[in-house]
Each structure stands twice: as C-alpha cells, then as structure tokens.
Amino acid sequence: MKGILSKIILILSVILLQSQAMSSILISKHHTVPESIKKEAKEALSFYPELEDVEIDIRFKKEIKKSTMQAQPQFWSLLKGRKGRRYVIFISKKIKITDSEFSTKNIPSNIIVGWLGHELGHVCDYQNRSSFGLVIFGFKYLFSEKFIKEAERNADSFAIIHGMEDYIVETKNFILEHANIPESYKNRIKRFYLSPEEIMLLIDERDKKMKVE
Secondary structure, eight states: OHHHHHHHHHHHHHHHHHHHHTTEEEEETTEEEEGGGHHHHHHHHTTOGGGTTSEEEEEEESOOTTOSEEEEEOGGGGGGOGGGOEEEEEEESEEEETTEEEEGGGSOHHHHHHHHHHHHHHHHHHHTSOHHHHHHHHHHHHHOHHHHHHHHHHHHHHHHHTTOHHHHHHHHHHHHHOTTSOHHHHHHHHHHSOOHHHHHHHHHHHHHHHHHO
C-alpha cells in the first residue's frame, strides 16, 4: 500500500511540474523560474551559493494576500529531510495594496531582485530548521504577529549577511517613498521588517566581523 501511495504522489508531482514547465525555464540544475524574470532570479541566486544544490521553483501566482512574494517548502518534500526538500517562491502577478494595483512586469528590476533576495533569505532560514520545526513555524506565522516580525527580520538579515544590502535598501525605499502606496501598507512594512537604519547597523556589524576574521 505504501508503495502504491508513493507512486501516486510521484505521478501527481510529475503532472504538476509539467504544467508549470510551460511558463518556467530551468536556469540551473535545481532552479526553475518564469522566463520573464530569469535575469533577476539569476542575480538574486548568485548571492546564495549554499542554495546551489537546493531545489527551488519560482512561480507566478494570480494573487497573494498581504504580500508580493511568499517562500514555502513543498509539503511532501518535508518527509525527505533537509537534503531532499523542495521550495517554492510564489510571486504575485499583480500586486494589490489596498486600492492601488501594480503589475509585476512594471516593477523596476532591482526591486524584483531585492524581493527575491528577501525570499531566498527565508529559504536559508528554513534550511536551518527540522521538518517538524517548519510545521511549527507555519502555525506560528499564521497566528502570531510577534513571530511574523521575527521571521521577516530574519529573512532580511540573511539577505544582508549575503551582501544584498543595496537591493534590500532600494526595495525598502521604493515602498516607503512611493506616493501611490498607502500609509497603512507602509506602516506594515515598518512594523514587521528591518528599517533602512537598522539595515545600516547590521551592515556595520557584518563588516566588523569580516575584518576580525
């Protein structure tokens, strides 16, 4: 029975991957992305050499509530342990912020790189957690604003430690200084994510450690 169930799961996975392949391309042995953002994806991934052998599938999604992108492990891959995990980064095709709507294709390239860098920071964070730990992570993220803040700041921190500070700061400024983005959304960004000032402090700490090493 277990063998039959495994085969069914494998067949369903193949069908799903084939349907995604129509709009995605392989940019490395383990990474697939929509062709329209392959340049940005390659740039963001270049900062994370430790993710070279990690299965990551970047896909467009019609809509993501309260966010522009979302990184998560594929559920069935949690049964395989860290080395066998597969992650999906969803990108909203249209970014709707209260009454304002932005098409992803009209977002500046560097901002896309910054967003992807942040989501790859989540993947790095996930890789440091056990499968059971990721299940607990998911529940906490759903029900605790305090945990959301911790998780999002961790992702920013991973991106900065990997040298993506210019992209991350540019992305923050794009949101905080954009005239058409409502204050309510800007306040959410300020509440849950690192501020540009906090990012600069983290950069200083990183550079000091590099000099000591």
